Amino acid sequence: MTNKIVTLGEIMVRLSPPENKLITQCESFKVNYGGAEANTAVMLGNLGMKSYFVSQLPNNSVAESSMNYLRSHGVNTDYIVKKGKRMGLYYYEKGNSLRPSRVIYDRADSSITEADYKDFDFDEIFKGAQWFHFSGITLALGENCRKLVKEAVEAAKRNNVKISIDLNYRKQLWSYDDFLEAVTPFLRDAYLVIGWVDLDVNLKDYKPYDFTSKALEEEYFIRVMKAMQHNFNIKYAATTLRENFSSSHNALRAIAYDGNKLHKSNRLEFNILDRVGAGDSFAAGMIYKLVQSSEIQEALEFANAAAAIKHTIEGDANLASCQDIMEIVNGNTSGAVKR
Amino acid sequence: MTNKIVTLGEIMVRLSPPENKLITQCESFKVNYGGAEANTAVMLGNLGMKSYFVSQLPNNSVAESSMNYLRSHGVNTDYIVKKGKRMGLYYYEKGNSLRPSRVIYDRADSSITEADYKDFDFDEIFKGAQWFHFSGITLALGENCRKLVKEAVEAAKRNNVKISIDLNYRKQLWSYDDFLEAVTPFLRDAYLVIGWVDLDVNLKDYKPYDFTSKALEEEYFIRVMKAMQHNFNIKYAATTLRENFSSSHNALRAIAYDGNKLHKSNRLEFNILDRVGAGDSFAAGMIYKLVQSSEIQEALEFANAAAAIKHTIEGDANLASCQDIMEIVNGNTSGAVKR
Amino acid sequence: MTNKIVTLGEIMVRLSPPENKLITQCESFKVNYGGAEANTAVMLGNLGMKSYFVSQLPNNSVAESSMNYLRSHGVNTDYIVKKGKRMGLYYYEKGNSLRPSRVIYDRADSSITEADYKDFDFDEIFKGAQWFHFSGITLALGENCRKLVKEAVEAAKRNNVKISIDLNYRKQLWSYDDFLEAVTPFLRDAYLVIGWVDLDVNLKDYKPYDFTSKALEEEYFIRVMKAMQHNFNIKYAATTLRENFSSSHNALRAIAYDGNKLHKSNRLEFNILDRVGAGDSFAAGMIYKLVQSSEIQEALEFANAAAAIKHTIEGDANLASCQDIMEIVNGNTSGAVKR
Amino acid sequence: MTNKIVTLGEIMVRLSPPENKLITQCESFKVNYGGAEANTAVMLGNLGMKSYFVSQLPNNSVAESSMNYLRSHGVNTDYIVKKGKRMGLYYYEKGNSLRPSRVIYDRADSSITEADYKDFDFDEIFKGAQWFHFSGITLALGENCRKLVKEAVEAAKRNNVKISIDLNYRKQLWSYDDFLEAVTPFLRDAYLVIGWVDLDVNLKDYKPYDFTSKALEEEYFIRVMKAMQHNFNIKYAATTLRENFSSSHNALRAIAYDGNKLHKSNRLEFNILDRVGAGDSFAAGMIYKLVQSSEIQEALEFANAAAAIKHTIEGDANLASCQDIMEIVNGNTSGAVKR
Amino acid sequence: MTNKIVTLGEIMVRLSPPENKLITQCESFKVNYGGAEANTAVMLGNLGMKSYFVSQLPNNSVAESSMNYLRSHGVNTDYIVKKGKRMGLYYYEKGNSLRPSRVIYDRADSSITEADYKDFDFDEIFKGAQWFHFSGITLALGENCRKLVKEAVEAAKRNNVKISIDLNYRKQLWSYDDFLEAVTPFLRDAYLVIGWVDLDVNLKDYKPYDFTSKALEEEYFIRVMKAMQHNFNIKYAATTLRENFSSSHNALRAIAYDGNKLHKSNRLEFNILDRVGAGDSFAAGMIYKLVQSSEIQEALEFANAAAAIKHTIEGDANLASCQDIMEIVNGNTSGAVKR
Amino acid sequence: MTNKIVTLGEIMVRLSPPENKLITQCESFKVNYGGAEANTAVMLGNLGMKSYFVSQLPNNSVAESSMNYLRSHGVNTDYIVKKGKRMGLYYYEKGNSLRPSRVIYDRADSSITEADYKDFDFDEIFKGAQWFHFSGITLALGENCRKLVKEAVEAAKRNNVKISIDLNYRKQLWSYDDFLEAVTPFLRDAYLVIGWVDLDVNLKDYKPYDFTSKALEEEYFIRVMKAMQHNFNIKYAATTLRENFSSSHNALRAIAYDGNKLHKSNRLEFNILDRVGAGDSFAAGMIYKLVQSSEIQEALEFANAAAAIKHTIEGDANLASCQDIMEIVNGNTSGAVKR
Numbered sequence A, B, C, D, E, F: 001m002t003n004k005i006v007t008l009g010e011i012m013v014r015l016s017p018p019e020n021k022l023i024t025q026c027e028s029f030k031v032n033y034g035g036a037e038a039n040t041a042v043m044l045g046n047l048g049m050k051s052y053f054v055s056q057l058p059n060n061s062v063a064e065s066s067m068n069y070l071r072s073h074g075v076n077t078d079y080i081v082k083k084g085k086r087m088g089l090y091y092y093e094k095g096n097s098l099r100p101s102r103v104i105y106d107r108a109d110s111s112i113t114e115a116d117y118k119d120f121d122f123d124e125i126f127k128g129a130q131w132f133h134f135s136g137i138t139l140a141l142g143e144n145c146r147k148l149v150k151e152a153v154e155a156a157k158r159n160n161v162k163i164s165i166d167l168n169y170r171k172q173l174w175s176y177d178d179f180l181e182a183v184t185p186f187l188r189d190a191y192l193v194i195g196w197v198d199l200d201v202n203l204k205d206y207k208p209y210d211f212t213s214k215a216l217e218e219e220y221f222i223r224v225m226k227a228m229q230h231n232f233n234i235k236y237a238a239t240t241l242r243e244n245f246s247s248s249h250n251a252l253r254a255i256a257y258d259g260n261k262l263h264k265s266n267r268l269e270f271n272i273l274d275r276v277g278a279g280d281s282f283a284a285g286m287i288y289k290l291v292q293s294s295e296i297q298e299a300l301e302f303a304n305a306a307a308a309i310k311h312t313i314e315g316d317a318n319l320a321s322c323q324d325i326m327e328i329v330n331g332n333t334s335g336a337v338k339r
Helices: A036-046 A061-072 A143-158 A176-187 A218-232 A278-290 A296-310 A322-329 B036-046 B061-072 B143-158 B176-187 B218-232 B278-290 B296-310 B322-329 C036-046 C061-072 C143-158 C176-187 C218-232 C278-290 C296-310 C322-329 D036-046 D061-072 D143-158 D176-187 D218-232 D278-290 D296-310 D322-329 E036-046 E061-072 E143-158 E176-187 E218-232 E278-290 E296-310 E322-329 F036-046 F061-072 F143-158 F176-187 F218-232 F278-290 F296-310 F322-329
Strands: A004-008 A012-016 A028-034 A050-057 A080-082 A089-093 A102-106 A131-135 A162-166 A192-194 A236-246 A249-257 A262-264 A268-271 B004-008 B012-016 B028-034 B050-057 B080-082 B089-093 B102-106 B131-135 B162-166 B192-194 B236-246 B249-257 B262-264 B268-271 C004-008 C012-016 C028-034 C050-057 C080-082 C089-093 C102-106 C131-135 C162-166 C192-194 C236-246 C249-257 C262-264 C268-271 D004-008 D012-016 D028-034 D050-057 D080-082 D089-093 D102-106 D131-135 D162-166 D192-194 D236-246 D249-257 D262-264 D268-271 E004-008 E012-016 E028-034 E050-057 E080-082 E089-093 E102-106 E131-135 E162-166 E192-194 E236-246 E249-257 E262-264 E268-271 F004-008 F012-016 F028-034 F050-057 F080-082 F089-093 F102-106 F131-135 F162-166 F192-194 F236-246 F249-257 F262-264 F268-271
Touching: A004 A036, A004 A143, A028 A036, A028 A061, A036 A050, A036 A061, A036 A131, A036 A278, A050 A061, A061 D089, A061 D102, A061 F061, A089 D061, A102 D061, A131 A143, A131 A278, A143 A162, A143 A176, A162 A176, A162 A278, A176 A218, A192 A278, A218 A236, A218 A249, A218 A262, A236 A278, A236 A296, A249 A296, A262 A296, A268 A296, A278 A296, A296 A322, B004 B036, B004 B143, B012 B061, B028 B036, B028 B061, B036 B050, B036 B061, B036 B131, B036 B278, B050 B061, B061 D061, B061 E089, B061 E102, B089 E061, B102 E061, B131 B143, B131 B278, B143 B162, B143 B176, B162 B176, B162 B278, B176 B218, B192 B278, B218 B236, B218 B249, B218 B262, B236 B278, B236 B296, B249 B296, B262 B296, B268 B296, B278 B296, B296 B322, C004 C036, C004 C143, C012 C061, C028 C036, C028 C061, C036 C050, C036 C061, C036 C131, C036 C278, C050 C061, C061 E061, C061 F089, C061 F102, C089 F061, C102 F061, C131 C143, C131 C278, C143 C162, C143 C176, C162 C176, C162 C278, C176 C218, C192 C278, C218 C236, C218 C249, C218 C262, C236 C278, C236 C296, C249 C296, C262 C296, C268 C296, C278 C296, C296 C322, D004 D036, D004 D143, D012 D061, D028 D036, D028 D061, D036 D050, D036 D061, D036 D131, D036 D278, D050 D061, D131 D143, D131 D278, D143 D162, D143 D176, D162 D176, D162 D278, D176 D218, D192 D278, D218 D236, D218 D249, D218 D262, D236 D278, D236 D296, D249 D296, D262 D296, D268 D296, D278 D296, D296 D322, E004 E036, E004 E143, E012 E061, E028 E036, E028 E061, E036 E050, E036 E061, E036 E131, E036 E278, E050 E061, E131 E143, E131 E278, E143 E162, E143 E176, E162 E176, E162 E278, E176 E218, E192 E278, E218 E236, E218 E249, E218 E262, E236 E278, E236 E296, E249 E296, E262 E296, E268 E296, E278 E296, E296 E322, F004 F036, F004 F143, F012 F061, F028 F036, F028 F061, F036 F050, F036 F061, F036 F131, F036 F278, F050 F061, F131 F143, F131 F278, F143 F162, F143 F176, F162 F176, F162 F278, F176 F218, F192 F278, F218 F236, F218 F249, F218 F262, F236 F278, F236 F296, F249 F296, F262 F296, F268 F296, F278 F296, F296 F322
Parallel strands: A004 A050, A004 A131, A012 A089, A050 A080, A131 A162, A162 A192, A192 A236, B004 B050, B004 B131, B012 B089, B050 B080, B131 B162, B162 B192, B192 B236, C004 C050, C004 C131, C012 C089, C050 C080, C131 C162, C162 C192, C192 C236, D004 D050, D004 D131, D012 D089, D050 D080, D131 D162, D162 D192, D192 D236, E004 E050, E004 E131, E012 E089, E050 E080, E131 E162, E162 E192, E192 E236, F004 F050, F004 F131, F012 F089, F050 F080, F131 F162, F162 F192, F192 F236
Antiparallel strands: A012 A028, A028 D028, A089 A102, A236 A249, A249 A262, A249 A268, B012 B028, B028 E028, B089 B102, B236 B249, B249 B262, B249 B268, C012 C028, C028 F028, C089 C102, C236 C249, C249 C262, C249 C268, D012 D028, D089 D102, D236 D249, D249 D262, D249 D268, E012 E028, E089 E102, E236 E249, E249 E262, E249 E268, F012 F028, F089 F102, F236 F249, F249 F262, F249 F268
């Protein structure tokens, strides 16, 4: 068991006002670094996996800071190519109560959008690897990124590396049609897909599933996920289901379908210190358990607990220990002081 | 439609401990600037109105900072007279949960208390204006301020400018008797009065209306507001009704009487980041809508949402955008992240 | 009435990440000073008692800072011996919601563990004193500390000073067997004991009482406390009973037994800004009232309110005023702003 | 005398590490807003001129913050067009002693580079204006910006507005050849040019003038500036001459040529709190005095003192008062406390 | 030897921008507490003297914070009367290099200006005291303060307590004529006077002695101080002489006249972290040594070193240890790290 | 060329007051991590060497933070054993001008003092390594540490790894006699020794060489270093020579003896932001160059420049880039802004 896990994607600078200020109020920004796959890589590195993050970054000290951050949490940065002109960044204004959190992207033309797949030796990268993970966001970053992912996926398959995809559709980045067209070819033979596409509905009618205050519609998910597996030979389809009470108060449940049965996690309710990266923690939690051959139900509970506790940790990535997460899996959510 | 709105009052330095510290714990104070009418002016400027703030400030760099703040939010400061010896200030210790917020005033002898109405050319100030707003607090600041308001009101009437008054009785500043005596003459012909005085009860028996956990006593308010309108020829009487659950958790409803009907807003429940300035936001919300000829019900919903969202924004003033407020009016209070 | 109250114990440096960060995230630590008895001493000094803290500290500027802190709140430091090599310290990582708070102790070999009782003139220290307080934590700090307490208790008795003990069992510091063996001799003739030991159960089976979401088992406490009083001639046995909903949300009730009757305080529910020192506030509240000859029920309500409001104040010690606490005792928990 | 002064250029977000940290060390960035012409506009607004800043910015809250900043210092923002996709930004790592300050630009594709001159009504903008100022940096931002400047200059001339240009060559932005080609057409008929081009040397040999530790070569400057005036009909050519002792310690002198005589300011030596914006302060100082019809020598002393005191003020812009600057002009550089 | 030293004066809130910001730039103020005599009292308490500070403060938590500060440094606050309406405060904008530091006073109508001498039991206060110190600033605070000082001085004399006066003329507070009239009666029989008045010059011609870059004019000081001693029976007249190179760089020398000889300290040159309170440290240094019967030359060196090292310590008061100061007295100014 | 460099020693928590505060003034500590060899390891990792740090740390999140820090700068932490009870720590109070910096150690009984050499597989550790570095401080940490170093040195020699020792005598840790006795056996066959011992003088007479304001006594150093090389077969002896002008202002020169000639670096004068770790930077600079087979003169200039620029960087370690250091080597010390 090598526990070598490869992720590919973008890492950005995140700038957010201190405390609970508005962007228009602040005279400083807190700096974090993150991106969908980078967040997954950091959680995996922090949990002791041999986590490798593949990307492209410019050759300046801001990019160096992001690599220092990755390394500090045990993420290997040897396969990050230093080329291109700028780091992507985003502004994150944290909401509270009635006021929603907001994200302003400034990631166009970042280094990774100029990536040339020939600069990456994917057979070297996947040597000895067990798992490869990426998300739909990387596919949204343009033709170069899609080529890069394509090369990576082919090399992963050549090297018998399991593949997971977090669909992660973001409407600010592209249309749902373009998303579907880009992501579909990659779904085939994925070991794990996070999120779902409803293959039976007209794409024009697509609406995000509104889960808050509703009972779980098991039949809906069974139908959708069954179709995904049938069409694409996916091993597991899994997703979190979020209830939004306010900017400061949410709940999460997770479900997974293994071809036979819809597995369901416990429901966890929590306050929110930082809203970003819960889905990326869910992905990391699934991978962490499945790479160690856990049962799907065990992986699902762990991943949902990881996604939930992420909301209590500042920054994009989940820095909770395995023990922290297992306490929640085991039902210890009373927060009694450890001393 | 000029959208020129004039407010008159005091702007003070607000000093508050960082985070949730007590005054006796802090080695720094966060600095904000505010005062009842100034807060209203800032919200109006921030929403794009031609907002003019009339006041008197000393000629030093602390006062200059407060003017920079006003200007930054689009408030015109050309009619602020630079005279007198000191800026008023107040200390604000933010409470949480069981511990109440506290205000310590140090505003005696501030520049505006020495204002000479002859330094202000009110006919120039009200030229092209649509609205004039002030509050009972300014009347509490002494004889000079009362003369100043009197001159302003007369000029406003000469120039056909609508007048709104926020009664804002503060028992630390004066007795209820003195308040009533001072405020009564200004009520006549006001277009909008915020708050209410119960003309049927003996003043000595006056108690703030305790609303928390009580059903709305519609008949009471209809009686009181009807009396106000009858006596003073007021167009609209409006007020917020607050429920205090703890320092960190409140709810708000608003009502308005138009001579015929008691209009009622939705009830909004929220956590509190900053307790100050909700009433001033309510006033600004009413003015913002009425100056654009909205219906009273629409104005009331907007103003109540503005007052509610103010609690999620640090500082004295409401810096939410019109769109932020309209989302709450439209029932989007789930705080789902905008990205 | 001298109101001279003597406490004996350790004061440590507390290092905690700013805001809600993890220890692994922070580049600075907030510095506070605290320890069970020191926290009690500070609350008593802050409330105007003649509070004397007896301890041993090294001769360096970190220790000097802790003494400056004590003095700032009116605690007399004349009986602190300056000897030994280091200050104890502890790291406090504040949790929130699902994530528990954590304490990492680094207090081994601190100055007080090297204390020589002959350096302390306890007859001088207790001259004119009314009360002596210490906790089980000090007994856990080793043989020198146990000797120190023994000398102090004997001198206190010689000088007719009332004695209170907060049992404060901490499993990171010693086993329950060792704890019981050490604490038992001191229970005899204590005026007030906080916490309880169940003399009827096999020590091996000891489990902390799990109170959350349970009805108060009055009979259990009456049996246990009656046994304590019978065996040790204790005047009052008292304890708080905590409900843990999450790291950010708890409730407290307190009970006391006077030999005849189980007294019960109101139940108070609150959010948590700082979890440390609630029990020490309870002790100080009991002492503050009993030293002024209040009834046990009055003392109990005051002490429980003090323990509750402590959670809204940062740092180890309760800096609320007597009036702040009395407002809660009187049921004013709505947090309405004081202005 | 209207004192209406128009500047045109870009305003960027500046991100700089707190204190003296490296970019790779910081977990927050201080936020300032600046750019060559914006800095000049802010100093002029702060000194009480009617300062108008013309630019293009995206429609988001980061851009709104930069406009709030401009307004706070009295700069009119009515002529800023809200279009385009991103704000330019730059990272500024402040050096000290042996370690140089560093700038990392991330300004490509900012909103102003997409500006369409037809969105700007320059005849309206220059109505009643006395002065128009821009710098070579704006010309470096691409074809759209050069067209924008061209339209502005033509409208300025139509409206009899005096024009000043700060050459401000930046080698990270373009080659010296391209710079010269772009800037030359604008020199004709400029009232004031800051900086110089040596028309007699082969451009390939161009080197920045190294002034530190050298005597002032008056003849060189007389020759160069005379040639500029002769070729382009410039009224005044002026420049600062900097001595670099270390990142923390510099000196400044300024010279100006009026066609007859080389005017020289006093030499000022100072420590450096913030290295950015000194040249922009020099420009503002020249404009401030010349717009009020001061003599060139008086303008030069004022502008050099303004440039010098800028180094003691954090941020891009000079917020010193006129009196602050005049004290230095008058030789009061001892820094004795004002109380 | 009791080492009981009494000081009388005002303690104010000091608000200063963080880092090196201007008042117009800051969104928080650092909070310190200080005033001429309070600063002297704090240094004496910190050095282990029995330091008593006599004053009047309002009954609020800001004033309580200032008393906590005094107590933390060993200053007894038992004789501070809690009456009156507000704390005096001042804004301190720290300069650097060419930019001077500035003080904005907001101390009018502070509590001590309303002090009634009958609230102070000076015979109790001076019981067992060795020294009484006050400054000319307290005399400037109005008739009530002058009466208070008069009562104190008479009681001090009755109790054989030595008296020192720091003349501390501040032109923002009163005219030089008024100053002289007020201070003269108190000079008689003072043991130590800090500063000087030139009795031979016409008061109208008074100018502060400009020492920078000048040789010490010994004869001038001998003449002036001799006259003071002759007229008022002063034991010692002493003063510091400051050289101002810039806001960040000064030098100090001190001189004292004992009736026979002009004693001169070493000259100390230093950078400035905080400009306030150097003179108050000088006073404390003189008192600290003279109260222990040191020779005047030894006192002078100690006091000058104390004044010099104060500039390296933030806040109003000198918190250096005796050993820190003695190292400088002994010529160890190289700043080599202590480890 | 593997560029694998192994260092062995302790890494501690460093707690230092923010800004320029005294320990007795601060309510927070900045957190850094450092120790002599760790600082050397971090600079080497940051410069791109394969840097391995060998140590022992407790299993808690404070120690984890120090490992995150090491990893972030490219230092491999695989050979750090997780055992023992506490992290060493030290308080660092930064001086300025006349006030010296101070260090308070609290490192007794740290984990590494309990290290068992059998937990370290040194043949594995040194496989493929080129260099091994440690300092006299590690030898001072007790018998376990001395055994650990002995095992490491023997394994290094077995594996043909070059050895460097930084003598680093600290009088707070042990006597000079004990130091000499411990260090002498390790000197034999060292490739590089930093610092010197004068074998001709009676140890009792040892005094640190006082270099400030003295000419370099070349003959002295030639004699001393020649003796070291003769007695111990050392390849290079090198040292820095520091001039202390004040806490904020120093100069450095470095010398090295190669058996034939005394090599001398340029002299560099600088202001001081952080005084710690300059010697460790010197060691890293020497190793960085020698491991790449540079000439001794080139190594010496690089190492001295590295030591000098370290003073401008906060924290224990030198994070300057190779290019930053080379600019100083090349004489570019004017600090002109890079843009």
